[in-house]
Structures are given as C-alpha cells and as structure tokens.
Amino acid sequence: MSHRTKIVIGAIALALSAGAFAQGTPKPSRIRGSIVSVTGDTLVVHRNSGDDVKIALKETTPVSAVKNIKLSDIKPGSFVGTAATTGVDGKLTAKEVVVFPESARGTGEGHYAWDLGDNSTMTNANVDTVVQSTNGRDLKLSYKGGTNNVTVPENVPVVTFASATRADLLKGKKVFVVATPGEGGAFVGQRVVVEKDGVAPPM
Incomplete structure (x- = not known):
C-alpha cells in the first residue's frame, strides 16, 4: 500500500467516524488523552476526563498522525x-x-x-x-x-493528515481514538491518530 493510499484511508476513516456508523453497529466513542502504555494489542489511554481506559487494537486498526x-x-x-x-x-x-x-x-x-x-x-x-x-x-x-x-x-x-505506524504509539503521546464498546468496559479501536513531531491531534 502506498504512502498516499494510507493517508487517504486514514482521512476517510476519520471522516466517517464523525458521522453515524451503519445502523445496528455500536455507536463509536471518541477518546482523547495520553498514552499510558502499549502492551501487545492493548493500548491504555489516560483520558482528558481523568480515567484510564483499555483499547484493543486489531491488526487492521489504522494509525495516522497530523501535521501543521x-x-x-x-x-x-x-x-x-x-x-x-x-x-x-x-x-x-x-x-x-x-x-x-x-x-x-x-x-x-x-x-x-x-x-x-x-x-x-x-x-x-x-x-x-x-x-x-x-x-x-x-x-x-x-x-x-x-x-x-x-x-x-x-x-x-x-x-492535514500524515503517515504514522504503531511504532509511534509511545508513552506520553497525545491520541485521538475512535472506538466502539467492548467487553468489561474496554473498547475496540477503529482508528488512532497519534501525536508525532510535536503535533497533537486537535480534533
């Protein structure tokens, strides 16, 4: 997949997250905060609201960044x-x-x-x-x-959008995550936008 294609897919995914998902699917949540840890496929985020949440990342969960x-x-x-x-x-x-x-x-x-x-x-x-x-x-x-x-x-x-990978999901980095409810209060990540080169996702 080309660099440009990855950015476009990230843009589309984020745009779609702003509106409604298909009927019958769980309503997405928008999670804003800082990364506490990444262990395997589990991302822990300290939300701006003050609590920590666990987010399961699928192999296909897109990760992107933004640039000024x-x-x-x-x-x-x-x-x-x-x-x-x-x-x-x-x-x-x-x-x-x-x-x-x-x-x-x-x-x-x-x-x-x-x-x-x-x-x-x-x-x-x-x-x-x-x-x-x-x-x-x-x-x-x-x-x-x-x-x-x-x-x-x-x-x-x-x-605008910039490329990123899971390697950019580092402790302390700001993130914007679109996720759906999972089991036991956890979430399933649908898309992650991570701080990179000092630019945090503002959305």
Missing part, C-alpha cells in the same frame, strides 16, 4: 472538517480545522453535534469562499443539505 499547515493553505475548493463552537449570536468559531486530501472529498459530509466542548459541532464540507477578517478568516462552507459560515481565528490549529 498554514491557515492560508485553506483555499476555495478545499474539503475540510472543522469543529466549532456556537456563540450566543449563533455564529460559528472554529476550534480546529482538518484539511482532507482530495481523494477523501465528500466523506462524512454534513453538519452535526460534536463533543469538543459545550455547544460544539462538526462540519465536513467544501470551502466555497475564504475572506480575510479582523479575527482571522471567514470560511463559507457548503455540504449536502446546507451551508455554514465559520470564522477561523489565527491561533486555531490547522492540520
């Missing part, structure tokens, strides 16, 4: 995923932006609730226009069924 890009790299025509908060005025302010590779365009498309703080949402959409504003840049986004305007402040993480 510039806010100016977001152009009209880019396909992005952005977690944002809704202000009292109803306006969306980005907390992070992931720029997907072109091959992943359309995956996870839409606007839905997210769990990165109070009143947070996720929008996976095409960038129609980019306008410089006093607070950063304003993105007009369109997706099947609607449009959104999101302000992206200058200090917000903007990333």
Whole structure:
C-alpha cells in the first residue's frame, strides 16, 4: 500500500467516524488523552476526563498522525472538517480545522453535534469562499443539505493528515481514538491518530 493510499484511508476513516456508523453497529466513542502504555494489542489511554481506559487494537486498526499547515493553505475548493463552537449570536468559531486530501472529498459530509466542548459541532464540507477578517478568516462552507459560515481565528490549529505506524504509539503521546464498546468496559479501536513531531491531534 502506498504512502498516499494510507493517508487517504486514514482521512476517510476519520471522516466517517464523525458521522453515524451503519445502523445496528455500536455507536463509536471518541477518546482523547495520553498514552499510558502499549502492551501487545492493548493500548491504555489516560483520558482528558481523568480515567484510564483499555483499547484493543486489531491488526487492521489504522494509525495516522497530523501535521501543521498554514491557515492560508485553506483555499476555495478545499474539503475540510472543522469543529466549532456556537456563540450566543449563533455564529460559528472554529476550534480546529482538518484539511482532507482530495481523494477523501465528500466523506462524512454534513453538519452535526460534536463533543469538543459545550455547544460544539462538526462540519465536513467544501470551502466555497475564504475572506480575510479582523479575527482571522471567514470560511463559507457548503455540504449536502446546507451551508455554514465559520470564522477561523489565527491561533486555531490547522492540520492535514500524515503517515504514522504503531511504532509511534509511545508513552506520553497525545491520541485521538475512535472506538466502539467492548467487553468489561474496554473498547475496540477503529482508528488512532497519534501525536508525532510535536503535533497533537486537535480534533
């Protein structure tokens, strides 16, 4: 499998995790925290919520990373995923932006609730226009069924996908894990995004 194919598969898997899995499958959980240990196929993560959880990794569980890009790299025509908060005025302010590779365009498309703080949402959409504003840049986004305007402040993480392997799952590294419930309170990992080269997954 080529380097590019691995990144694209990672992007698609993450995008799909943002929306609904097929009906009848367990609802995925998004686990954010730091690696405590990796023993065999078991990953232990200390969640930001304060507890430790065990996550079983299958041989096929994808592992990827992210790398920083510039806010100016977001152009009209880019396909992005952005977690944002809704202000009292109803306006969306980005907390992070992931720029997907072109091959992943359309995956996870839409606007839905997210769990990165109070009143947070996720929008996976095409960038129609980019306008410089006093607070950063304003993105007009369109997706099947609607449009959104999101302000992206200058200090917000903007990333795209990078390759990683299980060898990058090291103690202390930050991770974002999409997992489904397993037995005895454990989880089964569906995808892992790990901190690499000092860049932690912001989603």
